[in-house]
Every structure is written in structure tokens, then in C-alpha cells.
Amino acid sequence: KQEVTQIPAALSVPEGENLVLNCSFTDSAIYNLQWFRQDPGKGLTSLLLIQSSQREQTSGRLNASLDKSSGRSTLYIAASQPGDSATYLCAVAGFQKLVFGTGTRLLVSP
Amino acid sequence: EAQVTQNPRYLITVTGKKLTVTCSQNMNHEYMSWYRQDPGLGLRQIYYSMNVEVTDKGDVPEGYKVSRKEKRNFPLILESPSPNQTSLYFCASSPYYLDRERNGYTFGSGTRLTVV
Numbered sequence A: 001k002q003e004v005t006q007i008p009a010a011l012s013v014p015e016g017e018n019l020v021l022n023c024s025f026t027d028s029a030i031y032n033l034q035w036f037r038q039d040p041g042k043g044l045t046s047l048l049l050i051q052s053s054q055r056e057q058t059s060g061r062l063n064a065s066l067d068k069s070s071g072r073s074t075l076y077i078a079a080s081q082p083g084d085s086a087t088y089l090c091a092v093a094g095f096q097k098l099v100f101g102t103g104t105r106l107l108v109s110p
Numbered sequence B: 001e002a003q004v005t006q007n008p009r010y011l012i013t014v015t016g017k018k019l020t021v022t023c024s025q026n027m028n029h030e031y032m033s034w035y036r037q038d039p040g041l042g043l044r045q046i047y048y049s050m051n052v053e054v055t056d057k058g059d060v061p062e063g064y065k066v067s068r069k070e071k072r073n074f075p076l077i078l079e080s081p082s083p084n085q086t087s088l089y090f091c092a093s094s095p096y097y098l099d100r101e102r103n104g105y106t107f108g109s110g111t112r113l114t115v116v
Helices: none
Strands: A004-007 A010-014 A019-025 A032-038 A044-051 A056-059 A062-067 A072-077 A086-094 A097-100 A104-109 B004-007 B010-013 B019-025 B031-038 B042-051 B054-057 B076-078 B087-094 B111-115
Touching (some): A004 A086, A010 A019, A019 A032, A019 A086, A019 A104, A044 A062, A044 A072, B010 B019, B019 B031, B019 B087, B019 B111
Parallel strands (some): A010 A104, B010 B111
Antiparallel strands (some): A004 A019, A019 A072, A032 A044, A032 A086, A056 A062, A086 A104, B004 B019, B019 B076, B031 B042, B031 B087, B087 B111
């Protein structure tokens, strides 16, 4: 059974810092991995999708990497801003469903 | 705009009163699914549908029903809601069969359900 773990559970940083969010998964048989952003009580916004054959994807200040063999992904956020404050979820796509981690709650202070 | 639309966004109901949460997508996606999100437990799959008339249970199907009579719609039915079904619900869709590696999931905005 696929299990997804995200570390840390919560992170508080001052504005401008570069930061890394971690995601690990137990079964490497995945189609892809998605990183989502969720604001409190809101929906899920897809940030990046990394196919299982890829090593990384970039979008603006965000860079996500994938090491399928070791079951790890990282989300790198450069020059963090208060608007980046949210919960970040990683999800691995296996047969018939996404399996989610429980998220990292990020707070960026001005 | 390509999207998954859920209704209602918020719902407060009483125990035992049947309700339906609607989900519709305009992307011609084959695959649709329902998830619930609870504090400390994350998002868990309730039901999914690979295509019209084909549905199957996810990880937490008890107390829920679904139907997929047409490709764009996938309603979630609670025949007799109970307080433990108070949660934030999300509908998702995906092209799925068209290159599983390349295609991700699109989620609706969520339905916050409270059962008293």
C-alpha cells in the first residue's frame, strides 16, 4: 500500500528565504507526482507535475525534483513571499487514484 | 475555462436527511473521483469512475453512493448522513487513459459538509 509522508509538517520562515519541502513515498511504481497548494478551507491548486520518467520541473520560483528510485521528491521555493503562505501537498499517481501526503503548512512572515 | 465544478460549496444538514453533492467537468475526462479531507488524515479516496457506467470503491466508501450516467457528471450521494461524514469533499477528474504519466488531476473547489 502506497504511503506518502511530508516533512516538515509545519514551517515558518521570514520573507525572502529559499526553502525546501520534502515528500517521500514507499512504492516507486507511480505514473507521476503532483505538488498542490491549498489555502485554508479552499480547493487544491496544481503547482507542478513531474512525470515518472522526469527528474525535475520548474515554474517561476518553484522547482520540483523527483528521485523515483529512492521514493523522494522535493519542492524548492525561491525568494519566499508572504503570499506563498499555504499548505503544500504532494500526491503520487498510482493505479486508479492519487495518494496524498498530509501536507506542509508554510507561513512566510513579512 | 477548463474546470471541475462542485455544488454546493457549503452545506449544513441534519442526520439522516439524504443529500447529493454534484460534480461536473467540462474537459471530456474519462476518469472522475471523490475524496474527503479530514484534519490529521489528509485526503482519502471515496469512489472513482474509470468511465461512464463503471465505478468502484476507494478507501473509504462506507455511507456513500455514486453514479456515472454521463461522462461529465459524477454526483456523490449520502443516503443517510451521519456526523462522522462532516468533512471537506473534493471531486477530481483526469484524462487518465491518454498518457497516464503526462496527465494530472484537476480538482473542484470543494464542498464543506456539516452533519448535525
